[in-house]
Amino acid sequence: xxxxxxxxxxxxxxxxxxxxxxxxxxxxxxxxxxxxxxxxxxxxxxxxxxxxxxxxxxxxxxxxxxxxxxxxxxxxxxxxxxxxxxxxxxxxxxxxxxxxxxxxxxxxxxxxxxxxxxxxxxxxxxxxxxxxxxxxxxxxxxxxxxxxxxxxxxxxxxxxxxxxxxxxxxxxxxxxxxxxxxxxxxxxxxxxxxxxxxxxxxxxxxxxxxxxxxxx
Amino acid sequence: xxxxxxxxxxxxxxxxxxxxxxxxxxxxxxxxxxxxxxxxxxxxxxxxxxxxxxxxxxxxxxxxxxxxxxxxxxxxxxxxxxxxxxxxxxxxxxxxxxxxxxxxxxxxxxxxxxxxxxxxxxxxxxxxxxxxxxxxxxxxxxxxxxxxxxxxxxxxxxxxxxxxxxxxxxxxxxxxxxxxxxxxxxxxxxxxxxxxxxxxxxxxxxxxxxxxxxxxxxxxxxxxxxxxxxxxxxxxxxxxxxxxxxxxxxxxxxxxxxxxxxxxxxxxxxxxxxxxxxxxxxxxxxxxxxxxxxxxxxxxxxxxxxxxxxxxxxxxxxxxxxxxxxxxxxxxxxxxxxxxxxxxxxxxxxxxxxxxxxxxxxxxxxxxxxxxxxxxxxxxxxxxxxxxxxxxxxxxxxxxxxxxxxxxxxxxxxxxxxxxxxxxxxxxxxxxxxxxxxxxxxxxxxxxxxxxxxxxxxxxxxxxxxxxxxxxxxxxx
Numbered sequence: 001x002x003x004x005x006x007x008x009x010x011x012x013x014x015x016x017x018x019x020x021x022x023x024x025x026x027x028x029x030x031x032x033x034x035x036x037x038x039x040x041x042x043x044x045x046x047x048x049x050x051x052x053x054x055x056x057x058x059x060x061x062x063x064x065x066x067x068x069x070x071x072x073x074x075x076x077x078x079x080x081x082x083x084x085x086x087x088x089x090x091x092x093x094x095x096x097x098x099x100x101x102x103x104x105x106x107x108x109x110x111x112x113x114x115x116x117x118x119x120x121x122x123x124x125x126x127x128x129x130x131x132x133x134x135x136x137x138x139x140x141x142x143x144x145x146x147x148x149x150x151x152x153x154x155x156x157x158x159x160x161x162x163x164x165x166x167x168x169x170x171x172x173x174x175x176x177x178x179x180x181x182x183x184x185x186x187x188x189x190x191x192x193x194x195x196x197x198x199x200x201x202x203x204x205x206x207x208x209x210x211x212x213x214x215x216x
Numbered sequence: 217x218x219x220x221x222x223x224x225x226x227x228x229x230x231x232x233x234x235x236x237x238x239x240x241x242x243x244x245x246x247x248x249x250x251x252x253x254x255x256x257x258x259x260x261x262x263x264x265x266x267x268x269x270x271x272x273x274x275x276x277x278x279x280x281x282x283x284x285x286x287x288x289x290x291x292x293x294x295x296x297x298x299x300x301x302x303x304x305x306x307x308x309x310x311x312x313x314x315x316x317x318x319x320x321x322x323x324x325x326x327x328x329x330x331x332x333x334x335x336x337x338x339x340x341x342x343x344x345x346x347x348x349x350x351x352x353x354x355x356x357x358x359x360x361x362x363x364x365x366x367x368x369x370x371x372x373x374x375x376x377x378x379x380x381x382x383x384x385x386x387x388x389x390x391x392x393x394x395x396x397x398x399x400x401x402x403x404x405x406x407x408x409x410x411x412x413x414x415x416x417x418x419x420x421x422x423x424x425x426x427x428x429x430x431x432x433x434x435x436x437x438x439x440x441x442x443x444x445x446x447x448x449x450x451x452x453x454x455x456x457x458x459x460x461x462x463x464x465x466x467x468x469x470x471x472x473x474x475x476x477x478x479x480x481x482x483x484x485x486x487x488x489x490x491x492x493x494x495x496x497x498x499x500x501x502x503x504x505x506x507x508x509x510x511x512x513x514x515x516x517x518x519x520x521x522x523x524x525x526x527x528x529x530x531x532x533x534x535x536x537x538x539x540x541x542x543x544x545x546x547x548x549x550x551x552x553x554x555x556x557x558x559x560x561x562x563x564x565x566x567x568x569x570x571x572x573x574x575x576x577x578x579x580x581x582x583x584x585x586x587x588x589x590x591x592x593x594x595x596x597x598x599x600x601x602x603x604x605x606x607x608x609x610x611x612x613x614x615x616x617x618x619x620x621x622x623x624x625x626x627x628x629x630x631x632x633x634x635x636x637x638x639x640x641x642x643x644x645x646x647x648x649x650x651x652x653x654x655x656x657x658x659x660x661x662x663x664x665x666x667x668x669x670x671x672x673x674x675x676x677x678x679x680x681x682x683x684x685x686x687x688x689x690x691x692x693x
Binding site: 003004005007008009011012013015016018026028029032033035036037038039040041042043055059111112115130131133138139140143144145147148149165166167170179180181182183184185186187188189190191192193194195196197198199201203204205206207 | 240243244247248259261264265268269272275278279280281282283284285286294300301302306350351352353356369370371372375376379399400402403404406407410411412414415429430431433439440441442444445447448449459464465466467468470471473474481484485486487488489490491492493494495496497499500501502503511513517518520521
């Protein structure tokens, strides 16, 4: 019996007039894949950090710049206070996050998210100046559910991790992780929908707010 | 999905008279058009990106078998599985079997147009595993038991009042009885209801905007975050994707992503753009235990070798719908099947048969706006014209239409008789209109004059005015 797979591939090969695994084209395909050729890229005049922050704010993200690790805690405190949120967080793991010295009145857990968590803090793998996106990679330090379940999403980003274009993220993943993690999430602002009368409303299913703490 | 494309004319007339629909379409107005314009005005690289995107797709299509095999190998290397389906029925069965095999009680679903194409909801429903749509627009039309009317804004035809009424009717069983008025209230209530569904789902089904051969990744573009919750929380993630979605590398995908959101909603990038590469790894704390990709052909291998080949470049952005004067007047349902607007009028006859949708290729003024805005440079009017040629060759259409077209063709090949006839007709119509410039009634044109005036010619054709002017100027010299 011909399987659907064989039938589909045979039909494509017949249309393209090629034999299975003809060497010339297979080589071409391998080459194309290994080249990682970049297409046209966007250009801008301002510096990459300004561009990144401008784009992030344009999609309703909020921002707090801090100059040292010691200020991160104060930034978190300010944010929670400002939005009248309980001092409870679920935290991802990272060298910076693990070093935070949480005051006694805070309840902080490092785990995956549930449907009841109000606030989460993660650290982004990269920020993309082109789009204002935060890039999160799934892994033992950074479970994906943290990015989507809480109402309030606080993300820490080190200034040196801001890259210019989306393609720079691919290069960094290839260098540092070797292969794609299970999930790579480009997050650009809070969750939104325009499905009711084309009116934009934040907080559809994912976080209602996105707050960036930029560590200089 | 069952089609009512054969009844296009009647559907269109009904749509024109549907005041609720017209109100919703009016409200949508030029929103998409203006936002796209603004996004492209800020993108001097647009033409270069468009050319590159087309070249990437054409390259991939000319090696489609190899890229699909490479994609399959990479998915398997990531610990996932690839399933192939020639027909909608084969694809829907695969999904049903995958759900059944894990004893799925609860199934959530992100928006997938290929899912609509293969009728996956109906198939799951028949198997007793009704999936819950989680994209807000899709959820609304699922409650209304209607198909999507736009490929990126499925509930664009619904007014706020209609949505409120649907929620009132269907949310009572959750104990939610508070009357809703504002948009935030509507969105919040949907969030509350669907949150439970996300958390208890056994299987999550999503589509894919792109497939990446290099890494075996599927790409999902959303704004709500529903796609990611659907893909990440359940035990099993099933991706339904058509075979032409594959591109070679992450860099190639990046080129297309730069065009997709801008062309669709005018965003530079959507809130969430996610790349999924297989199931949960040993080091992962969450994610699905199984990852399946169902690759659907449904006539696409055939398109690869015929005149409709350029249609395989389509990235489903919806720009052609948003810019189509016909779509804007009648909305998506009148088209009668999954894909509306210009791209739908090309695809539907190819997928369900030209004789099942003979009016769709005719439902266009061939104004060319769709081709102008298409980020993949698909010559949509040319493809519609191809359908018309085929219809004519198949002796389709009414005898009157065929005779009229035949007479016109005869006339158009004989310039002298053509000009004389046009002059005469235009003179007669001019006199009939008594210089008012319009006609209320006209023999042989009652379908037109029933609903609007016929603009009367000014009495002289361009050619005769030109000839007169030339004669005068010649005399002046």
